[in-house]
Amino acid sequence: KGIVVFKLYCLAVMTLIAAAYTVALRFTRTVSSDLYFSTTAVFLTELIKLLLSLGMLLRESGDWGRCRSVVVSNILRSPVELLKLSVPSVVYAVQNNMAFVALSNLDAAVYQVTYQLKIPCTALCTVLMLSRSLSRLQWFSVFMLCGGVTLVQWTPPQATKVQVEQNPFLGFVAIAVAVLCSGFAGVYFEKVLKSSDTSLWVRNIQMYLSGIVVTLIGVFVTDGAQVLEKGFFYGYTPWVCVVIFLASVGGMYTSVVVKYTDNIMKGFSAAAAIVLSTVASVVLFGLQITVAFLGGALLVCVSIYLYGLPKQDPSRVQKPSSDGEDTQRLIAV
Template identity: 80%
Template sequence: MANEPVSVVFKLYCLTVMTVVAATYTVALRYTRTVSQGLYFSTTAVCITEVIKLFLSLGMLARESGSLDRLQTSVTKHVFRSPKELLKLSVPSVVYAIQNNMAFLALSNLDAAVYQVTYQLKIPCTALCTVLMLNRSLSRLQWISVFLLCGGVTLVQWHPVESTKVQVEQNPFLGFIAIAVAVLCSGFAGVYFEKVLKSSDTSLWVRNIQMYLSGIAVTLLGVFISDGPKVLEKGFFYGYTPWVCFVVFLASVGGLYTSVVVKYTDNIMKGFSAAAAIVLSTVASVLLFGLQITATFASGALLVCVSIYLYGLPTEDTTKLSRAEPPKDKEATQKLITV
């Protein structure tokens, strides 16, 4: 948490923003994937998101540099004259590209509430990657919360709930596999990127630019491998509606905004935010998609919310973990990447 004093009102504002962004993105993305006619190509949406993030990072680097000359010097030095660094950052670029495309596939086959709950598996996945790749330790309470979370997700997936107002064909098993791949990608890429950040004093926004440049190349390749003939026939922006543009906006700008406000909150508030996003997604799914809530789903969702809260509780053992944590700015940038 930032050292400067922050009012309770501002913390609540941050909590509200994070919750609304997370829930709205999931529900809006689900809505755009339930349209049976003129469905847009998800690969192009992922590519556009990378482009927007690149320009946002350039803007932030310009602000950090203080002048256009310094910006040009920094970009030339760290981007055009550093092919090894670009190659190094191409690893998370590929992984994040897979993750983002899996999110579209998952929400094409699963309800937003089910997705929101199941996607919390990124917490134990990130914890495991942190232990293995960064040699950190987790407290006993955190490990208990990880197992509780896995149990809650198992309950949610035990008897998949149905959405009565969705007419498109769905494959819940395929949706779960897509989420599983997405959370694995999220955990590995997030920890890998943090390790790269700690290996040098290079500006965080420079690292973002390096990764987004690689990301654009990777996602463009994905567009033409997956949807190449269709894109050439119908156009890159085929099927785009205001809702689709809104989803792209949330994916690119929402992550940046959330990363800025997250540094003013603590783990407990972030846990509340995740739990509240699950509740909002569930309510929206009932109203918009006719989601039928079952006792199994409700029990699993509640268990996930409790585990998220427990995971964020401060304990004595977590000092082992926090000792190796990067400065908050690095943590904030990492959150931008993983959204």
């Protein structure tokens, strides 16, 4: 009974984080004329993730001396490993910035549904990069999910309480780029993790160090002149801090609890996040729900559930098909 309660707790927290992050980010990009620089928010997110990973490594090591030894040997004296992890760092930096672009131009509910394209993208990368296979049901669910997203994007619902100028096509392109980045980086990181017995927290630290450098360069390349003129924290409000907090803590929390859940529960979490985002969008942004959106969202929710079902063929040993997605969720929030 205790395990069931804990799994339900994990499901509820994962769902709330996913929905709250999307809605809060959308809110911060549409309600203020003094718009903050998204590149600085992405940089701060990477910095906080690094600090949290150091804290988790310290806890895993048991004392500061052992933790320092691990950091020196695996990070300061391993430039090749840092270079190896710089690949997903760059890709995730692009992905996280694309999330801001997408939610500046698309409603949170539309974003939440469309972003589920990360599942077929991750599945395809898993097949190509890790030589795994998908069941017929999983392939069917992939095509169903793509059909549902197409239906949602065919006639996207409009938000009546958003006064800023939006470009839905740009938003969809941003999601497409984010999805491709998410799929590739998640599977690449999984491959690196399984190539050695190095701790997950060490790998995270290696990646976040590279991520900090990459995102800081992005700040000055993209918004350097304005940041120098207006300040690094220009436009920051308590809600912007909430977005950064959710982006930082959400991924770290998921990395701790995801091993206690299964694919079906993660599917329910994604579907519930879509429902919560939709309800919040109607209340906060005046989203006008259409039949096409409802139909597409339903197809996406069903496909997520079907994709998470275990393979039925008893003659084949079931490999953990969710590894790529799990790894992605550890670090991509």
